[in-house]
Amino acid sequence: MTNPAERRKLEPWQDPKAAPYVRIDHVTKKFGDVYAVDDVSLDIFQGEFFSLLGSSGCGKSTLLRMLAGLERPSAGRIYIDGADVTDIPAYSRPVNMMFQSYALFPHMTVEQNVEFGLKQDRMPRKERAERVGEMLALLQISELRRRKPDQLSGGQRQRVALARTLAKHPKLLLLDEPLGALDKRLRESAQFELVNLQERIGITFVTVTHDQEEAMTMSTRIAVMNAGQILQVDTPTAIYEYPEYRFVADFIGLVNLFDGRVMETQDDQVLIESSLGRRLHMRDLHPHAIGTPVTVAIRPEKMQICSTYQENGINQVKGVVEDIAYLGDVSIYRVRVSPEMLVEMTLTNVHPRTEQALTWGQEVAMEWSPTSGVVLTE
């Protein structure tokens, strides 16, 4: 284990004394009568790769545009590196943004696109040329310098857009769905490249995405947004393993949700009478009072085939395999446990598909351990 001081450096949000690099303070944005962003407060620290995750229309892009200065908050303040930038227009902020469409200027070459921001700063010609060369080399697009944007592939355009936003050495880089316009294969390699780049240049990144996998792979922390509000801010692991809301559990990955009521509690152990008609034994980090209606969330890969099934067994459930989704490395089995409930279980395909033990229509018993899920109330 790393010592606490080192850990604090890696995870500044754990350190109560660390000063946030970006502070969003009770920011609200209304369009007419609609709240796009509703009283959001958020601290982002230097060197983070921070993701705003949510479905379309949840307000994540509006929040990003407010950081860039392209949208003015209806209420609240925004601080970057300690300075209040709420009233500073986009062209004077030490922040650059990469647009979802990349927004490359079609009438300029790659070189001129990258140079554009430097020209606005009246940087001398010689320095400008040097910086452009550096950026093109950094993103390995030097040989494209004389091309126009319509002569580039999607991946090349993304690199040009990145070079252009990085050229001014911004304190903060904002990325709106940075990989959204790429096809799946390219996206995966671009994810790793983006993270490597961020670690190399050490700039704070804030990205917006609706793709949970992308957010999980790249981010130091994720803020999950819904209906203009931030539900949970945490590391990818914590978001996945310890969601605090049903919405978060459901939005990230697959999850089985069992409704129930607290029967007994002892320390952090809790016994729940579930709607399945059986008792569930879970560890509950935020103990709830007896009688509280709760939801137990269990990820499909935490489900195991049970060899010691009992009719009233705790954390056990039995059903019939209804659907199998074969994904190559794993298969997802959808098991009908009651007329109105399907339970999903993921198993690694250790053996070739044809030799799998489970098949359609087969009866299967499943179980899970008390520490492999969370108990939620909202």
Place this chain on the structure above:
Amino acid sequence: MNRSRWKLYLFLAVGLAFLYIPVLLLVIYSFNESRLVTVWSGFSTKWYGELLHNRQLLDAAWLSVRIAATNATFAVILGTLAANALVRHGNFRGRTGFQLLLTAPLVMPEVITGLSLLLLFVTMEHTVGWPAGRGFTTITIAHITFSTAFVAVVVRSRLSQMDRSLEEAAMDLGARPLRVYMSITLPLIAPALLSGWLLAFTLSLDDLVISSFVAGPGSTTLPMVVYSSVRMGVSPQINALASIVVLIVSVAVLVAGLLSMRQQPTAKAN
């Protein structure tokens, strides 16, 4: 399938013939030797030669070109400003009214436009003393009033197709609004500005009705000369002149078409 294709070509030929045979006849007869416009008596270019010595016609042509160019330039400036207001400034108070007033000249009968402008100019001359008399200035102003509407329509459609994030990106990279407009917006809508200019130029060049109302003595435009000389009996010189105009217009349209075709791919790219 071959048969139906053959038929389609026939329809195309008939359609084109209907539209262009009169023009073609005009060009052919401009090389007619005879003084009578309708009787062919042999090939000659003498009418082109005589045209060069016809001061009245040449003066009128030069006046028309000057009016058309001035008109087109002002119409592009005003029309672009109007299009900007409509596309870029959201739902400002009176937007619908502005839009209606802007497009009204497109459908207004020319006689009414001409008459109302004449009344305006006369009243203004009496009360403020400007414009003194009627001529180049009044005709140009009259042409600008309706050309602006056409330019606004052309520029507006181009502007509304433009990706907003291009301008936002420029601003994000440190360009102030005026700079964004000059280095991003203007180059991208330039094809629309050019075709708007050409449209305004041609509209002005062939306007007869409105010009007749607001023209004064000594400021006869080309269409007015042609029209009055036709009533006196057509001289083959008019054919020669018309042929030259057809040639100039064809070249202009061709150039505008080529330019907008070359701009097409970049207009869609992001």
